[in-house]
Amino acid sequence: MNGDTGYPWDRTEGVELAVDAATAVVDERGVVLCWSPGAHRLLGYAAEEVVGRPAAALLADELPSPVRRSLAERADWNGEVRLRRKDGGRVAVDLLAHPSRGPGGGLQWFLTTFGESPSLAPHADGDDRAEHGEHLLNWAFTQSPFALAIHDADLLCLRVNDRMCRMFGITEDDLRGRRLTEVMSGPQxxxxxxYMRRVIDTGEPVHRETHRRVPGEARAHAWSVSISPLRDHEGRVRAVWIGVLDITDQHWARERLTLLNEASTRIGTTLDLARTARELADIAVPRLADLAIVDLLDSVLDGDEPSPGPIIGPVALRRVAYRSVLPGAPEVVLEPGEVEGHPAFSPAARCLATGEPVLTGTGDPGFLVSISHNPARVAAVRAHRIHSVLTLPIRARGVTLGVATFARGRRPEPFQRDDVVLAGELTARAAVCLDNARRYGRERTTALALQRSLLPRRLPEQSAVEVATRYLPASSHARVGGDWFDVIPLSGARVAMVVGDVVGHGLHASATMGRLRAAVRTLADVDPPPEEMLIRLDDLVGRICAEDDDAGVDIGATCLYAVYDPISRRCALARAGHPVPVLVGPDGAVEFLDxxxxxxxxxxxxxxxSAEVEVPEGSTLVLYTDGLVxxxxxxxxxxxxxxxxxxxRPLPSLEATCxxxxxxxxxDRPADDVALLVxxxxxxxxxxVAAWDLPSDPAIVADARRKVTDRLSRWGLDAAAFVTELLVSELVTNAIRHARGPIQLRLIRDRTLICEVSDGSDTAPHLRRARAMDExxxxxxxxxxxxxxxxxxxTPNGKTIWAEQAYPDGDFSELAAALDLADLG
Structure with missing residues (x-):
């Protein structure tokens, strides 16, 4: 062949490699264009005997099917082929075929072989095997999936493969014999x-992983970089070997698994709807999206049960949470709490109707049309270059709760299929937590309504104490409990104050609290002392526990019951597992009652x-549940x-004290309910108050009536004398006739006029209707x-029978009816 053909064996540089190799060039018609000396030695044909003739004449067998497939696909191929020698013999060789463009732009095949295949040349000597091993090493270097480079001890590049060149965006000639920083600029x-210098100095390999864009790539990739020392036969480091592998797929797979793992602990930390929505948005930005938005149906926020199945047609959604990579989230056009209507063609309405994600963006001709119902959103998309938007329905347990929207603007790559799957996993996980929060909110609202309905809406009028109360349900992440309080007027101007706490939370605790409060009010009519009240409540709770045992519900309660007498200024108290009350004296001294x-x-x-304490007038009693302290x-x-x-420090009002x-x-967020009574x-x-000790003598009844009449006259209550005399006659006569001494008559002027007769008998009276002939x-x-x-x-020494009457207003018609002789016999 004459002149420089442009192929390596015609150049003065690199002749040694070209001579050793059997090389040829074949055009797309299969005609031999060039024939190297190595090919002459391998098959015995001179160049003039082969050039211009079909290459197929050199084949001893048909081409293997992989070769034919590579020829059709114009792709690299290497493998064994059998060739015909000039002397009639046959030889099997390892052939490398590489397509390229010739000087005129036509397709050419560059064919290279480094001798006979070892498997078919058993008589090859050791030198041939060594030479062939060298060729295999070369092939391994050039064909490796790693981007490979070798640098000497001065960091000069000795060799680099095509993958590394493509990654750097340069040629091997640009880098060979030069340092990397002489060709590439940048801190990386x-x-x-x-790192290369460290490996040369220490002899220890280095492995790093990085995520960046290299010059030969359009976007950032994840790279695994290994730097290892190359030693001579004496163990001295002579060079370094660099291997770079694109691990982007593995990197993002790990990132997705990590993100899903974090989502399991970061989403649903409370049973608060808004906070759960914020947690979904927070975990998605910036690792999945540049912007995340959560919009929910109003029925979900109200605690109602959403309709099952898809939602067809236009829909209104309320903004609950969002998160952006931009400070202040300028691309968001709706603030939390605001409502937006979405037409049927919008991404939100489409995903709610189909139950499937909707992926759109600037590559979709209908992208701007799909959000055209909100001009502010269209403007924000353009201003912040949002190019990829993914909208997913938030569904759990067969009901639709709302929509999650993820968008990318600053990140150049659009959402891919794997991103859609990841966003679906995150949204599904959040949907269950949001549904739990919705269900809890509904239960909590119901329990709180029940709780408040069972507590006294208005405290009764009485003169013994001035009262202020508070009830605080637990914070939103805990359920409503069974804390309660009550104030109950008792006979003799006394008053009972009670504070209790049912163990547990929810509707069951509220219902149990209602049963206990009703029981206390009923038992208070019997007026037992505090310790007996607790004994009866203990029996009631035990029966409730027995009833609920089959349902697996544990019931328990604590209670503090106090009875204050404004006449004796003494207070009797008993507690069942309850915190001690506080007594603040008129002088401001604070005492926890023992x-x-x-x-x-x-x-x-x-x-x-029970214990009884003296309470000076103007003192303050503080009763509370354990949630306070x-x-x-x-x-x-x-x-x-x-x-x-x-x-x-005392305050002028009880409300201010509370x-x-x-x-x-x-x-700020109490973990348990709190009931407070001050x-x-x-x-x-x-x-x-007027009191008289009476002998057990029927003759004393008239004297008792006279004493009462005189006292009522002093009080200016002469109009009440007639009825009061009748009451005193009956009560004192009954005590003398049916009980035993000592007998005491007491008259109390309070909000009502109270008449009391005490005796030494513990036999309780019973009302019965006498027959016509009974005496x-x-x-x-x-x-x-x-x-x-x-x-x-x-009483400690017997009993007291009491009667209360309103102060007369001058109308005696009711009195006349009461004294109708026909009724009295």
């Missing part, structure tokens, strides 16, 4: 050279004890100390007719 290349520590209600069979961030002692400090207690003692005591002085049995009937209400209560 200087860092790579520092009451006997009774067991919680429901344990059964354990005793309760116990918290996860401090112990009981610290909570009690906070309560003590909050009461150290506010100060809650502000000073409670955290009572300031009053007293009835001697001018409001007795009409006394208590007359008392019931003449009074607003009447009853009896046990």
């Amino acid at each position: 290349w200087a860092s790579l050279e520092r 009451l006997p520590p009774g067991p919680p209600l429901g344990l059964g069979g354990l005793p309760f004890e 116990e918290s996860r961030d401090h112990d009981l002692a610290a909570g009690l100390e906070r309560l003590r400090r909050s009461l150290a 506010d100060r207690i809650l502000d000073a003692v409670l955290p 009572a300031r005591t009053h007293a009835l002085d001697a001018d409001h 007795g049995g009409r006394g208590l009937l007359l008392v019931a007719q003449l009074s607003q209400r009447w009853g009896s209560r046990p």
Whole structure:
């Protein structure tokens, strides 16, 4: 062949490699264009015998099917082929075929072989095998999936394969014999050279993973970079080997798994709808999207049950949460709490109708049309170059809750199929948590409504104490509990104050609380002492536990019951597993009352004890549940100390006292319900009470009537004398006739006029209607007719029968009806 053909064997440089190799060039018609000396030695044909003739004449067998497929696809191929020698023999060779463009632009095949295949040349000597091994190493270097380079001890490039050149966007000639930083500019290349120098100096390999865009790639990839020393036969480091592998797919797979793992712990940390929506948006930005938005149906936010199945047609959604990579989220056109209507052609309505994700963006001709119903959104998309938008329905347990929208603007690559799958996993996980929050919200709203309906809406009028109360449900991440309070007027101007706490939360606790409060009010009519009240409540809770045992519900309760007498200025208290009350004296002294520590209600069979304390007029009693003083961030002692400090300085009103207690003692989000009752005591002085000890003699009844009449006259209540005389006659006569001494008559001027007769018998009276011919049995009937209400209560030494009547207004028609002789016989 004459002249420089442009092929390696015709050049003065690199002749050694070309001579050793059997090389040829064949055009797309299969005609031999060039024939190297190595090919002459391998097959025996001179160049003039082959050039211009069909290459197929050199084949001893048909081409293998992989070769024919590569020829058709114009792709690289290497493998064994059998060729015909000039002397008639046959030889099997390892052939490398590489397509390229010739000087005229036509397709040419560059064919290279480095000798006979070892598997078919058993008689090859050791030198041939060594030479062939060298060729295999060369092929391994050039065909490796790694981008490979070798640098000497001075960091000069000795060799680089095509993959590395493509990654750098340069040729091998550009880099060979030069340092990397002489060709490439940037801190990453200087860092790579520092690692190379470390490997040369220490002899220890280095492995790094990085995520960046290299000059030969359009976008960032994940790369695994290995730098290893190359040693001579004496173990000295002579060069470094660099291998770079594109691990983008593996990198994103790991990232997705990591993100899903984080989502399992970061989404749904509370049962708060808004916070759960924010958690979904927070975890998606920036690792999945540049912008994440969560919009929900109003029915979900209201705690209602959404309709099952897809939602067809236009839909209104309320913004709940969003997150953006841009400070202030300028691309968001709707703030939390605002509502937007979405027409049927919008991505949100389409995904709700189909139940499938909707992926759109600037590559979709209808992208801007799909959001055209909101011009502000169209403007934001253009201003912030949002090019890829993914909208997914939020569905859980067969119901639709809303829509999650993810968008990319700053990140150049659009959402891919794997991103859609990942976004679906995140949204599905959040959907279950949002549905849990919705269900909890509905239950909590119902329980709270039940709780408030069972608590007293208005405290009864009475003179013994001035009262202020508070009930605070637990924070949104805990359910409504069973805390309660009550104020119950008792006979003799006394008042009962009770605070209780049912163990557990939810509807069951609220319902149990209602049963206990009703039981306390019913038992209060019997007027037992505090310790007996707790014994009866303990029996009731035990029965409730037995009823609920089959349902697997544990019931327990604590309670504090106090009875204050404004006449004696003494208060009897008993507690069942409940925190001790606080007494603040008129002088401001704060004292935690030392009451006997009774067991919680429901344990059964354990005793309760009460204590009685003197309460000066103007003192303040503070009753509360443990949610006020116990918290996860401090112990009981610290909570009690906070309560003590909050009461150290008196305030003019009880309402202000309640506010100060809650502000000073409670955290911002209490973990448990709180019931608080603050009572300031009053007293009835001697001018409001008259008492007489009476002998057990029927003759004393007339004297008792006279004493009562005189006292009513002094009080200016002469109009009440007639009825009161009748009541006193009946009550004193009954005590003399049916009981035993000592007998005491007491008249109390309070909100009503109260008449009490005490005796030494513990036999309770019973109202019965006398028959027409009975001589007795009409006394208590007359008392019931003449009074607003009447009853009896046990005392330490017997019992007291009492009757209350309203102050007369001058109208005696009701009195006349009560005294109708036909009724009285």
